[in-house]
Amino acid sequence: MHLDDIIYKRQSIRNYNNQKLSDECINSIEEFIDNVKPLYPNIKSDYEIVDSSNVKTIMNWKAPYYIQIYGQDTENCFKNIGFIYQQVDLYLQGNDIGSCWVGVAKPRKYKDDNLKYIITMAFGKSDEDISRSTDEFKRKSLDEISNNYDDKLNVARLAPSAMNSQPWYFTHNNDDTYNIYRKKQNIIKRRILDKLNQIDIGIALAHLYVANRDSFEYFTNKDYEKLDGYIYEGSFKI
Ligand SMILES: Cc1cc2nc3c(=O)[nH]c(=O)nc-3n(C[C@H](O)[C@H](O)[C@H](O)COP(=O)(O)O)c2cc1C
Missing domain, CATH: 3.40.109.10 (NADH Oxidase)
Known part of the structure; x- marks a missing residue:
């Protein structure tokens, strides 16, 4: 498997x-x-x-x-x-x-x-079929979660998240590495989602790792670009 x-x-x-x-x-x-x-x-x-x-x-x-x-x-x-x-x-x-x-x-x-x-x-165990087809996933489009359309991010796009909030956003660097950001929620949602959305970021990174096991590297870039409405969470290579 x-x-x-x-x-x-x-x-x-x-x-x-x-x-x-x-x-x-x-x-x-x-x-x-x-x-x-x-x-x-x-x-x-x-x-x-x-x-x-x-x-x-x-x-x-x-x-x-x-x-x-x-x-x-x-x-x-x-x-x-x-x-x-x-x-x-x-x-x-x-x-x-x-x-x-x-x-x-x-x-x-x-x-x-x-x-x-x-x-x-x-x-x-469940009596139901636990799997589904990819077109049944309710998720944002690749364009909505990244500064450039990039199929390699599809595995992160499909990741589960608390209340299906999909708080991730990706940007590309010139050296083919990526940055992952977490959406800043409004004050009401923040009370419920702040910690859970941090878990969600780890979940999206897990999908990127599992799909790119040999090349995945995770690191912090001290010179990351600040994005309005988002919190920088880390950088990675896949
Ligand atoms: C951090 C986290 C917390 C979650 N908490 C709950 C929960 O308390 N109750 C629940 O029914 N589903 C919970 N979920 C499941 C999400 O609602 C679900 O992943 C999301 O709606 C996407 O659906 P999918 O996993 O079937 O793709 C949670 C998911 C994550 C990642």
Whole structure:
């Protein structure tokens, strides 16, 4: 299974059955998480796989399993978590296991470590077909998310985001590298989306990494161009 193929057919799954996953399957998910490439190798993160009894949520649906995700409370932590766990989302869906990021959930009992709770990802089996065709994605056009039309950004365009807000914008540099920016939300939306949109940026970068595994490099450009209405998040090569 190639994770980059899943980018074009994944979707958030909110309809689960109660089928138990084998210990072997759960172990393989844990092994994948433990070995996934982070965006910031020095930022600590951790997780716990729990069932719905340890999840407080206002959602009107439940999943049989949840990954409760923790991270070191520092700048870029949210982007790092988006980057790591979007690879997990693709891994799950590539193994015919539905998944959905859940911003509006909290653990009932927090894992006992010094990290901050960040977000949850629901997962489990569904009776429905969990994949869809690329033309069913509801997304902005490539023109709307970049200063130049560029097919290489299509994988980022298809990335999931909180409330489908798609807060990313890309610009091109003369040396074939790119900059990624995050939309500044208005004061009302900012209260809900500020942290979640930082996760979204990591998610878009994960798609760019998975589709360009051998060439992807992420870095900070101190001389980045300021863009009105956007926050600079980083630069990359693909
Ligand atoms: C950071 C983040 C938080 C999200 N939180 C929720 C949530 O609390 N409840 C929910 O049903 N979906 C949630 N989603 C799923 C998005 O609504 C979904 O990704 C988006 O609408 C695009 O749809 P798709 O994933 O099917 O392509 C979240 C997604 C992300 C990336």
